[in-house]
Amino acid sequence: MQRILNNPDDVVDEMLQGFLKNHADIAMATGNPRVVQARKAAAGKVGVVTGGGSGHKPAFVGYVGRGLVDAAAVGEIFTSPTAKSFFDAFKATDQGGGVACLFGNYSGDNMNVKLAIRMAEKVGLTVKTVVANDDVASSPADQREKRRGGAGEIFMWKIGGAKAAAGGSLDEVIRVAQKAVNHTHSVGVGLSPCTLPAVGHPNFEIKDGTMELGIGHHGEPGVEIVPMETADQMATHMLNLILPDHPFQENDEVAVLLSGLGATPIMELYVLFNEVAKKLNDKGIRIYRSYVGNYFTSLEMMGATLTVMKLDDELKILLDAECESMGLTQFGR
Amino acid sequence: MDGFANAAGKSIVMKMIAEIQANKVYLSDIDGLIGDGDHGMNMNKGFTLCKERLGRNALTFTESLAALGDILFNEIGGSMGPIYGMIFIEMAEYAAKETVITAHVFAGMLDAGFNGLGDIVQARVGDKTLIDTFVPARDAFAEATASGLDFVCALQKFKLSSENGMLSTKDLVSRFGRSSRLGERSRGVLDAGAVSCNLIFQAMADEMINLIK
Numbered sequence: 001m002q003r004i005l006n007n008p009d010d011v012v013d014e015m016l017q018g019f020l021k022n023h024a025d026i027a028m029a030t031g032n033p034r035v036v037q038a039r040k041a042a043a044g045k046v047g048v049v050t051g052g053g054s055g056h057k058p059a060f061v062g063y064v065g066r067g068l069v070d071a072a073a074v075g076e077i078f079t080s081p082t083a084k085s086f087f088d089a090f091k092a093t094d095q096g097g098g099v100a101c102l103f104g105n106y107s108g109d110n111m112n113v114k115l116a117i118r119m120a121e122k123v124g125l126t127v128k129t130v131v132a133n134d135d136v137a138s139s140p141a142d143q144r145e146k147r148r149g150g151a152g153e154i155f156m157w158k159i160g161g162a163k164a165a166a167g168g169s170l171d172e173v174i175r176v177a178q179k180a181v182n183h184t185h186s187v188g189v190g191l192s193p194c195t196l197p198a199v200g201h202p203n204f205e206i207k208d209g210t211m212e213l214g215i216g217h218h219g220e221p222g223v224e225i226v227p228m229e230t231a232d233q234m235a236t237h238m239l240n241l242i243l244p245d246h247p248f249q250e251n252d253e254v255a256v257l258l259s260g261l262g263a264t265p266i267m268e269l270y271v272l273f274n275e276v277a278k279k280l281n282d283k284g285i286r287i288y289r290s291y292v293g294n295y296f297t298s299l300e301m302m303g304a305t306l307t308v309m310k311l312d313d314e315l316k317i318l319l320d321a322e323c324e325s326m327g328l329t330q331f332g333r
Numbered sequence: 334m335d336g337f338a339n340a341a342g343k344s345i346v347m348k349m350i351a352e353i354q355a356n357k358v359y360l361s362d363i364d365g366l367i368g369d370g371d372h373g374m375n376m377n378k379g380f381t382l383c384k385e386r387l388g389r390n391a392l393t394f395t396e397s398l399a400a401l402g403d404i405l406f407n408e409i410g411g412s413m414g415p416i417y418g419m420i421f422i423e424m425a426e427y428a429a430k431e432t433v434i435t436a437h438v439f440a441g442m443l444d445a446g447f448n449g450l451g452d453i454v455q456a457r458v459g460d461k462t463l464i465d466t467f468v469p470a471r472d473a474f475a476e477a478t479a480s481g482l483d484f485v486c487a488l489q490k491f492k493l494s495s496e497n498g499m500l501s502t503k504d505l506v507s508r509f510g511r512s513s514r515l516g517e518r519s520r521g522v523l524d525a526g527a528v529s530c531n532l533i534f535q536a537m538a539d540e541m542i543n544l545i546k
Contacts, residue, residue, distance in 0.1 A: 221515055
């Protein structure tokens, strides 16, 4: 393992210090070293909080910023933040209108958010949640509540964050964030495993010449291990898992997010996106807006995740709203 | 006196800490087979932090246990931070006012710890989690006490059932937590949480037996 580290146990703290030095205009430290807060938040707005384990850059701190998330709780690598960190993030962002906690469906995060909400209740702070469960490979459609969160979390933050920035109430923010989740479906494909710095060796295996369809963000096994495919075949395989799930239909308008898992060259993401776009076009599904890049990674895994969100007029307006963060900055349309 | 002085029980928590430290790599390796391989490191981090905080302070068993619970709960995160944090905090709180820890008090502590856990986790016996260690151990202890066995004998039963409960997870298919997504592929491997729970229970019971004698 040849990696850029000091003591592997300090990687999260040192990464956060570096992050804050580089993005001082967008994000700032709080009293809790594991909570990062946006520098600018409109007065009186509903607080938007997320959090999760480290190793997914830009997620989660990379989406702290104007028009997105007001604070993120940061955990160890692939490990949920503490309940205390979620609670501190709630306190940091509440301006009296309550807090929307928008996070991914993992048992540790569910547990710590639940405990943090209990702490919040004791001090009279209102917190409501939306849990992203967009990963179609992790459970059948009739057990959606069991599905894990994928890169679709980014659409949840974008939509919920835009509503909060526009002055939406807590219930309105929760409603649109939940709508975004309901409309969003993701699937991953893994080509090589990843290594936790403090462990020093990969903790799962992807054999040479094979790829894992439906792999999770921490290497959770997917639906199928298949021989390595061309970008063309890969796009077909991924869309075959996503499109019937909603189901997406001819004349639908969608937002597409194609994220690398960390080590795949961005050039290759565009090769895959080209195939995805062609196939969606063939089915008469129109891409309204798309995102290609490293938006939600898994350390140095090779592979990609594909996320498709079905749009309506309300979601389009919120998707197009301005935002500014390390992971996603866009100007209004 | 069938029991031990709460004031003398800090050594129980120190023994639990030593046991987790000694098995850091073993726990991570087991976790790596069907989980994400961080269980040993996270547990070691929390328990070691507790050892540093407890230091040479003269603390009771329940004060030490509460301190361990607080650190795990507030500073470790993941699933195991709140799970073990909740268990130890609730166990400590139940017996905080006791000067002597009797078999009856310890049975109550186990119930309180389990109820605290049930508050945040939906897993049941058979789901391949630490509950497969916890419940048989707790039940064996309660049964032994009810049938008139003394504290030390009841702790022996507790140890045996804890070990067997831990071993039972090997043939189970995971239905809770990250490994549950493996389905059949999780069979044949011990659950890391069940293993750490057994290590903790063995250390706890061994030192209690020392103190009672």
